Amino acid sequence: MPDCFKPEYSNTRVIIDCTEFRIDVPASVDNRVFCYSHYKKSFTAKVLISITPAGFISLKSKAAGGRKSDSQLTIETGLVDLVEDNDIMLADKGFPAFKSKIDDSGKRVLLIMPPFLEGNNEFAKEETEETYNLARVRIHVERIMQRLRTYQILNKIPKYLFNNIDDIIHMCCVLVNLQPPIIADTG
Numbered sequence: 660m661p662d663c664f665k666p667e668y669s670n671t672r673v674i675i676d677c678t679e680f681r682i683d684v685p686a687s688v689d690n691r692v693f694c695y696s697h698y699k700k701s702f703t704a705k706v707l708i709s710i711t712p713a714g715f716i717s718l719k720s721k722a723a724g725g726r727k728s729d730s731q732l733t734i735e736t737g738l739v740d741l742v743e744d745n746d747i748m749l750a751d752k753g754f755p756a757f758k759s760k761i762d763d764s765g766k767r768v769l770l771i772m773p774p775f776l777e778g779n780n781e782f783a784k785e786e787t788e789e790t791y792n793l794a795r796v797r798i799h800v801e802r803i804m805q806r807l808r809t810y811q812i813l814n815k816i817p818k819y820l821f822n823n824i825d826d827i828i829h830m831c832c833v834l835v836n837l838q839p840p841i842i843a844d845t846g
Contacts, residue, residue, distance in 0.1 A: 672746035679703035696725030730756035
């Protein structure tokens with residue numbers, strides 16, 4: 660376990676996040692509806708990436724349309740069935756429905772997300788510190804997402820490759836896992 664996870668997150672199993680890749684405009688109207696991302700203001704494919712604390716991609720979902728929420732995509736991957744009691748999962752704020760799914764499963768898995776700011780109040784000192792500590796370790800999934808884009812293969816997937824999108828993303832994940840670790844070994 661890398662030192663940056665100790666002691667607060669020493670039982671971390673995975674860090675999860677979703678990312679989107681631009682795609683050509685789908686031919687059918689139905690697919691356009693599913694693939695349009697209001698966040699990216701274009702047509703996208705979305706994928707869930709799960710990394711280990713050491714920074715290796717351990718799970719990649721099938722690509723979905725960019726309109727699908729992060730929580731919905733994560734629930735559909737069956738990730739709840741893969742984690743074990745007392746595991747810790749780290750995520751950003753986009754996974755509240757997934758947190759409910761974990762709670763409903765009866766598993767004693769802790770999904771840690773940054774606190775939500777309610778109303779016009781400020782975060783308490785403890786919440787600010789918790790947010791900082793979580794960001795300090797969650798940044799590694801963002802660095803992996805950046806590595807996925809390094810090859811520029813996923814810049815804009817053309818229509819004729821839509822049937823192969825999952826294989827293309829898989830190979831990019833393999834290339835990322837073959838790179839040197841994102842976390843330096845200080846030991």
